[in-house]
């Protein structure tokens with residue numbers, strides 16, 4: 001096995017890293033437009049390279065972001081992307097080295113969590129990442145879809161130019177959906193990347209409420225020559241804005257299908273329609289994978305339901321400083337020396353953390369070991385299922 005090294009790349013090395021990433025995810029190499037978009041997500045100091053015998057053989061990037069957690073706190077977070085190892089250099093520990101470097105770096109920056117969208121389900125759990133939220137894809141048959149009369153109406157939807165959209169969307173996004181766990185801060189580089197990728201066939205509609213204040217937007221695009229419209233980003237500050245944006249999409253002439261990607265699993269589209277079967281779920285999949293970098297800080301930052309205190313033993317082989325016992329009560333979390341009632345690893349804790357899964361569900365898979373059965377019931381009360389967490393931002 002060759003000599004390996006992981007280090008921060010200089011800006012002159014970014015294009016090579018981007019090429020390496022695109023080859024590894026089976027994309028064609030970037031043209032200048034795509035490179036302009038990707039390079040915006042490469043923050044100086046946060047683009048890593050893994051070298052094998054002095055040659056670049058892997059890369060992993062992260063962006064400075066934040067993550068909303070139950071109770072509304074926003075935690076400093078590393079948004080991890082651009083992870084790849086050259087096909088001739090895999091399974092030699094290069095990714096492991098980069099993730100170790102990256103998590104240490106996040107900790108130095110005071111980032112409490114790291115998060116990513118995974119290309120495959122089998123990669124990240126070993127590093128303590130767990131699935132913390134899920135998304136749903138839907139297809140609505142526009143020819144059958146009618147909104148119920150009882151569904152509220154309000155405000156107005158208008159189409160805006162791409163230039164106007166790019167000015168409006170970042171500020172609007174900041175005010176929307178702040179009450180949902182899983183929402184992340186979209187860094188400036190993310191918006192610049194989005195702007196470089198928005199093309200002439202994409203359209204943006206903005207909803208303003210009855211007072212004229214903007215409170216939501218949708219980015220959509222006709223799919224090739226078909227009569228399907230793909231909804232890429234629909235963000236709304238309230239239910240009326242969300243409904244009116246969907247109503248707008250369902251009113252577009254010549255369209256037969258409106259396809260929504262990576263929507264919240266609880267978006268009640270079926271309930272808005274007179275024929276609920278006009279809306280079909282075409283898939284539910286994992287959304288955000290979260291890694292608690294600093295378990296105590298993360299546990300302290302969220303709120304808890306009402307229930308008897310529980311002592312969780314967290315076993316974190318990849319970041320052993322997190323290993324230990326934590327007492328969780330409605331008042332918060334502390335470390336403790338008490339006997340553990342439940343034991344789980346970092347990935348299982350991440351799955352509990354945003355309120356997407358219960359401890360009981362994880363226990364059925366052996367991911368929570370139960371030393372005291374009553375503690376499992378108490379843990380379900382302390383970590384209740386929340387309004388399903390949702391990220392809604394691809395990165």
Ligand SMILES: CC(=O)SCCNC(=O)CCNC(=O)[C@H](O)C(C)(C)COP(=O)(O)OP(=O)(O)OC[C@H]1O[C@@H](n2cnc3c(N)ncnc32)[C@H](O)[C@@H]1OP(=O)(O)O
Pocket residue numbers: 024025058080081082083084085086089090091092093094095096097116117118119120122123126
């Ligand atoms: C956030 C994102 O950007 S997601 C995009 C991720 N990138 C891709 O999917 C591109 C294609 N794949 C790759 O580039 C590489 O295969 C990577 C990055 C997934 C893995 O890199 P490697 O350097 O091979 O990983 P590394 O050697 O450190 O493997 C560590 C362990 O994970 C396992 N592993 C690695 N990749 C996978 C995988 N895709 N599926 C299952 N297990 C995996 C290895 O077998 C190894 O297990 P072991 O410790 O029991 O031996």
